[in-house]
Amino acid sequence: MSTDTVLMQALVYLLASVIAVPIAKRxxxxxxxxxxxxxxxxxxxxxxxxxxxxDVMRFAExxxxxxxxxxxxxxxxxxxxxxxxxxxGLGAAQLIGIGLCIAAAAMALGLDWRHAAAIGAIxxxxxxxxxxxxxxxxxxxxxxxxxxxxxxxxxxxxSVIPLLVLxxxxxxxxxxxxxxADGGLHGWWHALAVLAAVLAIVAGGxxxxxxxxxxxxxxxxxxxxxxxxxxxxxxxxxxxxLVGMSPALGAFLAGVMLxxxxxxxxLEADIEPFRGLLLGLFFITVGASLDFGLLMRHPVLILALTxxxxxxxxxxxxxxxxxxxxxxxxxxxxxxxxxxxxEFAFVLVGFVVGAGVLTSELGRMLNAVVAVSMVLTPLVxxxxxxxxxxxxxxxxxxxxxxxxxxxxxxxxxxGRFGQIAGRLIAANGFRTSLLDVSVSQIELLRRFGRRIHYxxxxxxxxxxxxxxxKARLLVIAIxxxxxxxxxxxxxxxxFPQLTILARAWDRRHAYELxxxxxxxxxxxxxxxxLALGRIGLQRLGxxxxxxxxxxxxFRRQDRRLFDELMPLRDDEDGFILASRQSQATLDxxxxxxxxxxxxxxxxxxxxxSSVAEEMRDAAE
Amino acid sequence: xxxxxxxxxxxRVIAKPRLAASGPSGGPVLERHNRRMLLILAHPALxxxxxxxxxxxxxxDMADDVTFHDLYESYADFSIDVxxxxxxxxxxxxIILQFPMYWYATPALLKEWLDMVWxxxxxYGRSGTRLHGKTLLCAVTTGGEPEAYTPSGSNRFPIAExxxxxxxxxxxxxxxxxxxxxxxxxxxxxxxxxxIQAARYRKRLAELIAALPVTNSAPATxxxx
Numbered sequence: 001m002s003t004d005t006v007l008m009q010a011l012v013y014l015l016a017s018v019i020a021v022p023i024a025k026r027x028x029x030x031x032x033x034x035x036x037x038x039x040x041x042x043x044x045x046x047x048x049x050x051x052x053x054x055d056v057m058r059f060a061e062x063x064x065x066x067x068x069x070x071x072x073x074x075x076x077x078x079x080x081x082x083x084x085x086x087x088x089g090l091g092a093a094q095l096i097g098i099g100l101c102i103a104a105a106a107m108a109l110g111l112d113w114r115h116a117a118a119i120g121a122i123x124x125x126x127x128x129x130x131x132x133x134x135x136x137x138x139x140x141x142x143x144x145x146x147x148x149x150x151x152x153x154x155x156x157x158x159s160v161i162p163l164l165v166l167x168x169x170x171x172x173x174x175x176x177x178x179x180x181a182d183g184g185l186h187g188w189w190h191a192l193a194v195l196a197a198v199l200a201i202v203a204g205g206x207x208x209x210x211x212x213x214x215x216x217x218x219x220x221x222x223x224x225x226x227x228x229x230x231x232x233x234x235x236x237x238x239x240x241x242l243v244g245m246s247p248a249l250g251a252f253l254a255g256v257m258l259x260x261x262x263x264x265x266x267l268e269a270d271i272e273p274f275r276g277l278l279l280g281l282f283f284i285t286v287g288a289s290l291d292f293g294l295l296m297r298h299p300v301l302i303l304a305l306t307x308x309x310x311x312x313x314x315x316x317x318x319x320x321x322x323x324x325x326x327x328x329x330x331x332x333x334x335x336x337x338x339x340x341x342x343e344f345a346f347v348l349v350g351f352v353v354g355a356g357v358l359t360s361e362l363g364r365m366l367n368a369v370v371a372v373s374m375v376l377t378p379l380v381x382x383x384x385x386x387x388x389x390x391x392x393x394x395x396x397x398x399x400x401x402x403x404x405x406x407x408x409x410x411x412x413x414x415g416r417f418g419q420i421a422g423r424l425i426a427a428n429g430f431r432t433s434l435l436d437v438s439v440s441q442i443e444l445l446r447r448f449g450r451r452i453h454y455x456x457x458x459x460x461x462x463x464x465x466x467x468x469x470k471a472r473l474l475v476i477a478i479x480x481x482x483x484x485x486x487x488x489x490x491x492x493x494x495f496p497q498l499t500i501l502a503r504a505w506d507r508r509h510a511y512e513l514x515x516x517x518x519x520x521x522x523x524x525x526x527x528x529x530l531a532l533g534r535i536g537l538q539r540l541g542x543x544x545x546x547x548x549x550x551x552x553x554f555r556r557q558d559r560r561l562f563d564e565l566m567p568l569r570d571d572e573d574g575f576i577l578a579s580r581q582s583q584a585t586l587d588x589x590x591x592x593x594x595x596x597x598x599x600x601x602x603x604x605x606x607x608x609s610s611v612a613e614e615m616r617d618a619a620e
Numbered sequence: 621x622x623x624x625x626x627x628x629x630x631x632r633v634i635a636k637p638r639l640a641a642s643g644p645s646g647g648p649v650l651e652r653h654n655r656r657m658l659l660i661l662a663h664p665a666l667x668x669x670x671x672x673x674x675x676x677x678x679x680x681d682m683a684d685d686v687t688f689h690d691l692y693e694s695y696a697d698f699s700i701d702v703x704x705x706x707x708x709x710x711x712x713x714x715i716i717l718q719f720p721m722y723w724y725a726t727p728a729l730l731k732e733w734l735d736m737v738w739x740x741x742x743x744y745g746r747s748g749t750r751l752h753g754k755t756l757l758c759a760v761t762t763g764g765e766p767e768a769y770t771p772s773g774s775n776r777f778p779i780a781e782x783x784x785x786x787x788x789x790x791x792x793x794x795x796x797x798x799x800x801x802x803x804x805x806x807x808x809x810x811x812x813x814x815x816i817q818a819a820r821y822r823k824r825l826a827e828l829i830a831a832l833p834v835t836n837s838a839p840a841t842x843x844x845x
């Protein structure tokens with residue numbers, strides 16, 4: 001069955017994703033695996049609903065470019081500079097170390113050293129798309145694991161350029177014309193072109209993009225704004241391809257240049273949907289390009305090679321990360337995350353086969369191994385989460401001396417919210433134990449001389465290490481709603497003596513927290529909003545004391561409402577109805593209070609009108 | 621147990637009003653009970669107190685007869701719930717105000733409470749009869765020695781003079797004025813002295829409860845607004 005029209009193709013791809021991804025996600029497999037399965041199902045080697053993947057692949061790789069652009073937007077140049085150790089230290093160590101390991105393994109299998117070297121370089125690459133998507137889904141991208149993995153991936157992207165120059169030199173048979181990416185530019189000219197392109201991106205990002213976007217924004221045409229954003233990314237991609245550089249790297253660079261631009265947030269929001277869809281498409285094409293024919297012919301060989309590759313990469317990467325002083329648990333996670341072959345492998349394989357370094361038979365085999373390893377990554381990650389974490393916990397628990405074990409209060413999440421609560425408590429002489437998962441936050445606070453520990457507070461061993469058995473209070477101020485609920489449950493179950501104070505996202509979350517056993521909840525925006533409203537009243541002409549009392553009344557009514565609606569929280573319709581009615585009562589009450597306050601004082605305590613009236617009556 | 625004042629399932633502090641579902645008027649409703657004495661404690665820094673804390677502790681086990689109300693714990697932000705407070709006053713026959721004297725007067729929150737709760741139409745005025753027939757006792761501690769409250773002492777006037785505003789309030793609102801319970805010299809008093817005073821306080825409150833006429837034993841309950 002052949003479906004040639006674009007519409008039919010789109011139909012097949014979308015249908016496959018819409019069916020496979022939610023199921024995979026529900027089953028706890030993650031969206032990446034869902035896309036891969038969908039791809040394999042519709043691919044030419046299974047249902048054959050879609051044909052040759054080469055064209056689609058090229059299109060889908062654009063998803064990786066957009067991903068890198070979006071990441072770049074979040075990385076300010078200063079942050080990039082502070083990550084230099086991760087990029088050039090860990091990254092270089094990974095590429096060289098693992099490249100050598102794989103090359104050695106290849107030689108042990110009887111390959112020529114030149115083949116082995118090329119294979120080592122190619123297979124050392126990991127998949128930016130899969131790794132970042134997986135880490136994102138697991139909530140690990142912003143932690144130590146995330147930044148280490150990101151540094152390594154970035155270095156791999158950087159090294160594609162020199163590899164494109166160096167790999168052809170390994171050719172067994174000299175090839176006269178190297179077809180492809182460098183577009184016929186050679187030597188110095190090539191280097192100059194790359195430099196010029198990079199400079200163009202840097203300068204353009206600095207001086208040109210701002211005015212252009214301001215101009216476009218002034219037209220108030222939403223779709224043109226989106227089109228401009230896309231044009232920017234595609235333009236950078238085209239430029240990079242022209243000079244034979246990794247488009248993903250170019251896009252990343254462009255993103256970094258725009259990270260401090262005032263249009264950053266809008267750019268992000270505009271391009272985000274394209275990223276998701278195109279990345280999904282990318283994963284589908286990887287799934288679809290699985291050559292089941294080759295797999296059928298050499299199932300054992302390919303599976304063995306794949307598992308061997310993943311084992312080497314995971315073990316070696318863990319070792320390297322450990323050598324860079326990461327805790328064992330994190331090092332292992334980084335190793336597992338980076339254990340697959342990358343999308344650049346497909347590019348490089350095509351390139352070196354064209355350059356005569358490898359035979360096309362070997363090339364196909366490599367492609368199959370890389371694709372299978374990509375498919376297996378989410379599964380391996382799941383296994384790691386199920387079984388590998390136990391060991392990781394032991395390793396962290398082995399260094400509990402970093403904590404003040406006699407803390408009175410454990411603050412889980414020392415970000416914008418937890419800091420305020422935690423500082424107030426610490427300033428009054430109570431000992432606090434601080435936990436956070438954001439590395440940059442920890443770094444920042446360390447510079448202010450604050451001791452704060454890295455870790456996911458939902459982990460029992462970490463709580464114990466933080467002193468949960470002897471502490472009196474647990475303040476939960478983590479950003480993740482679900483994790484907060486989980487943490488309440490864990491703490492309630494294992495440390496019943498703890499009084500649990502939790503930051504609630506909103507009313508519903510507050511009820512959920514109370515259901516799980518939190519002792520006190522505070523909606524995170526409530527007091528802030530109230531404070532600002534009070535100042536607003538003052539600026540509108542109310543006396544300070546009047547505004548303060550209005551705010552106090554509002555608070556009291558709202559909290560009463562919260563208590564009253566508590567029994568209705570699970571009954572959606574009843575809840576909405578009741579809260580609407582109560583809201584109306586509250587509004588009425590407040591507006592009556594305020595109405596009155598325009599002409600007289602709203603507090604009856606200082607309202608002398610009734611006394612005056614009575615005295616006048618008496619005088620008559 | 622310290623209470624963290626937002627909402628949620630916390631253990632109720634003994635003296636806190638229980639808010640049930642709203643009453644017919646939409647206002648809060650207090651629990652029903654048979655206690656006839658309301659002891660209102662107003663101390664802005666109870667954690668530093670010796671005498672007031674000891675007095676409060678000495679009567680803590682009288683919870684069957686006494687509703688305890690720690691004003692600074694309930695309204696640390698001075699945001700007084702007027703309806704709840706009026707209902708609470710109406711529900712009791714004996715009102716005790718226990719406080720240390722500051723600048724010859726009540727602590728600020730107790731004055732605020734009087735301003736906000738003892739309103740025209742509730743406590744005084746033509747229709748303000750809700751406190752009629754109740755009894756008011758002030759239990760006051762002062763740092764000065766008894767001699768300081770004499771014409772030749774540093775405070776010049778007898779302590780009763782400084783309590784005149786309270787006495788006048790009781791008079792205006794139709795409450796009987798009980799002989800104030802005074803403890804002088806709280807800076808000097810030793811632990812044995814405090815114990816004696818605490819026992820005296822306990823005895824005084826018990827006498828007041830015992831002296832209540834039996835006929836008046838049905839306190840106003842939740843339905844009145």
